[in-house]
């Protein structure tokens with residue numbers, strides 16, 4: 001009998017419920033959980049492809065020390081003794097943990113307990129520093145606590161939804177689809193997108209404000225000044241429940257509209273339209289994500305937004321409030337356990353002696369950290385200058401994702417002792433580990449996560465542990481025991497940890513802290529096994545219910561009132577004569593961060609298969625760059641080589657590069673090598689979206705494209721980008737020095753046996769060279785070389801890996817790089833669920849399908865997860881526009 005297990009998606013902060021079905025033969029499939037309140041059955045492309053990422057290729061299966069396999073005892077003893085030694089010799093602040101919003105709450109709770117409660121240092125920081133910390137700091141300044149006031153339903157109830165610095169369509173796709181559906185039902189609902197780029201999210205926007213990089217503080221400060229002049233202020237709310245309104249309005253009014261126009265790059269007409277719309281719409285939700293947080297003024301951006309909601313009393317009401325969209329599946333859970341270096345457990349403050357005393361008594365520990373620890377950027381700086389003697393990195397890949405990633409790598413290289421716990425053994429960070437610990441991954445591990453709307457859901461394991469992989473919480477517990485804290489670190493399972501965490505949240509709380517899940521303080525195994533998703537708080541004795549905060553005006557500052565924060569206008573432009581362009585970095589639809597999981601899926605890798613840099617047409621022209629050229633992008637910290645994509649979605653003067661590619665998938669595309677470690681003063685969050693760079697065409701001697709049935713060796717050339725494909729891999733290449741002999745080069749890179757003779761073709765006129773290697777009727781590898789970017793239909797070439805090539809004529813057609821008659825090239829993949837290419841979509845449009853639904857009915861594209869619907873609509877618009885011209 002097939003078995004079904006309810007669990008939660010391990011990717012974004014939407015936190016969709018997933019049902020994993022395990023067939024009798026062990027095969028696994030997933031579908032959306034129709035009962036989960038985050039998604040009601042929907043999944044996006046990444047969630048739908050989860051099963052394609054569960055194979056054990058490159059999985060880390062055993063503990064390793066110095067590259068050699070060891071048993072767990074040996075590895076754990078070594079970790080405990082190295083940490084203890086460093087602490088004994090150099091003090092508790094000489095060690096550090098760098099963890100992740102992708103840990104489960106139970107893992108995270110133990111990491112924090114071990115470092116802050118027993119080692120006695122607060123040197124535990126997390127990749128949430130790069131992600132949510134400006135929101136945390138903004139919330140704490142305004143509310144006195146790190147509270148997200150609203151729930152998802154508010155977005156669908158609102159009459160105005162503002163999305164600022166959020167590419168919801170690609171980064172929170174299921175919320176985007178639910179929003180699009182709500183808007184279709186209530187066309188009077190307005191959506192405003194504030195983003196320097198015209199992203200796919202703009203597909204549902206009534207207004208797109210293409211703001212200048214970091215113009216947000218000015219935009220929302222201007223809005224406050226505008227609101228102060230009108231009749232929509234909620235004077236009773238301001239007077240009874242807040243402080244600092246007058247100062248904030250005075251500061252805002254001093255600025256003047258001309259300055260706002262200059263700082264935002266928006267016209268007076270655009271500003272007025274937006275301000276009027278906000279003013280006259282009672283029910284407004286402002287969602288924000290990394291375009292707000294990842295900035296040197298991120299915290300001020302958050303407060304500038306919250307100010308406008310406080311001034312109008314539009315907070316914590318159905319359909320109204322500021323809404324920070326969390327990125328990672330457990331960004332919120334991490335905040336609940338106090339995983340950031342400047343927080344304490346259960347939303348308590350490390351600066352507060354009373355809170356420290358309370359946590360210390362609860363943990364029954366002789367010591368507790370007395371001051372905030374090092375924040376991510378400072379932490380790696382301390383590693384670099386030798387202050388950190390032992391570092392444990394878990395569930396994050398800082399060699400790729402930290403700013404100045406080159407310096408981070410150098411720091412890791414010279415750190416005396418680095419432990420990495422990961423599911424993969426081959427990441428750019430793992431290669432610098434002295435000790436590698438194999439962790440259980442999604443589908444194998446058990447615990448809880450909290451999504452953007454404070455909803456706690458279970459992740460449930462349903463697959464056997466591969467090799468000797470162990471849960472992350474277990475690793476911390478074992479090291480804790482070995483460091484002499486057996487009493488505090490003996491747990492039989494995650495249930496006991498969750499119960500302790502719940503109990504701490506309620507400990508001496510009495511309504512003084514927002515985070516309280518005391519209802520679960522006594523939870524036992526059966527209840528934990530059955531735990532249904534619930535929205536916190538759920539205090540002792542309460543039943544599950546939906547909670548919004550602050551409509552009642554009760555805040556968590558000592559006097560119970562909220563604070564308006566006066567913001568001044570920052571200097572935001574970083575460009576100079578040498579570095580005249582602004583580099584903006586972020587995400588694409590089908591990849592997750594450093595690609596260690598999504599990079600395994602051929603479907604997900606087919607949407608955008610190469611690291612790229614997106615240009616405005618004028619900037620491209622000035623840099624003499626055309627689409628499909630290779631481009632060197634340079635900042636004072638380094639240079640990368642990427643494929644050019646020229647589109648009018650990009651604003652003039654600004655480039656966009658995805659954050660995902662790394663040394664496992666490309667020669668030189670780790671974009672964080674270019675990002676300087678500039679941080680927000682309050683939160684310590686790096687400014688990953690406003691980097692001064694210059695760009696120029698990369699002149700290659702030869703370009704090539706290859707498909708190969710097995711994983712190739714890393715090529716030794718100026719540019720390469722590897723992507724998983726159906727039946728093998730595809731590889732883009734460019735050379736600044738040519739190999740002596742293409743055949744030997746191919747044999748080495750593709751691992752082709754000397755007995756197999758290539759089928760070859762060379763065109764002396766164009767310089768094109770083609771080589772293909774067959775084993776009987778199976779294609780092993782094909783290489784297409786040209787003097788210019790290779791014009792071979794990629795998806796067609798990939799499809800040849802799965803074809804039988806009995807017919808010699810077909811083999812020649814393949815070498816010629818031409819689809820045979822009756823086998824049209826589907827073109828670049830748009831719909832990854834059904835593998836539908838752009839050429840198939842355009843021919844459906846030509847045949848009269850002029851709506852997304854009609855295209856779906858004809859070629860199935862966009863009919864499953866819906867993530868590509870915005871893109872299909874853009875293609876339709878483009879085709880119809882071209883036809884009309």
Ligand SMILES: Nc1nc2c(c(=O)[nH]1)N[C@H]1C(S)=C(S)[C@@H](COP(=O)(O)OP(=O)(O)OC[C@H]3O[C@@H](n4cnc5c(=O)[nH]c(N)nc54)[C@H](O)[C@@H]3O)O[C@H]1N2
Pocket residue numbers: 012013131164165166167168170171172194195196197199211212213214215216289290291292326327328584585586587588589590591592593689
């Ligand atoms: N497909 C996919 N989805 C993901 C992830 C992923 O890796 N892949 N990661 C998850 C995680 S951890 C996170 S944090 C979220 C992030 O989700 P988002 O924040 O939505 O994603 P980003 O692409 O980082 O950035 C959002 C937008 O901010 C814009 N922006 C840049 N500068 C500014 C500015 O100064 N002002 C404004 N208003 N906008 C600006 C960018 O152009 C970009 O379109 O996504 C989550 N979801």
Ligand SMILES: Nc1nc2c(c(=O)[nH]1)N[C@H]1C(S)=C(S)[C@@H](COP(=O)(O)OP(=O)(O)OC[C@H]3O[C@@H](n4cnc5c(=O)[nH]c(N)nc54)[C@H](O)[C@@H]3O)O[C@H]1N2
Pocket residue numbers: 100102127128130131132290294327328394395396397398400401402403421422423424427439440441442445472585586587592593594595596597659671672675688
């Ligand atoms: N330039 C630029 N840089 C950025 C950003 C940006 O927008 N621009 N965004 C920033 C943001 S918001 C974020 S959240 C970070 C994300 O950056 P990272 O956290 O570095 O990226 P991931 O690829 O998610 O890394 C997760 C690691 O954990 C491993 N892993 C997966 N599951 C498990 C598990 O169960 N246990 C353990 N132990 N390991 C596991 C994966 O294999 C992978 O190596 O990047 C930040 N960096």
Ligand code: SF4
Pocket residue numbers: 009010011012013014015016039042043044045046047048172173174175
């Ligand atoms: S929107 Fe997609 S990635 Fe995010 S939780 Fe849902 S299925 Fe997973």
Ligand SMILES: [Mo]
Pocket residue numbers: 130131132327328
């Ligand atoms: Mo994130």
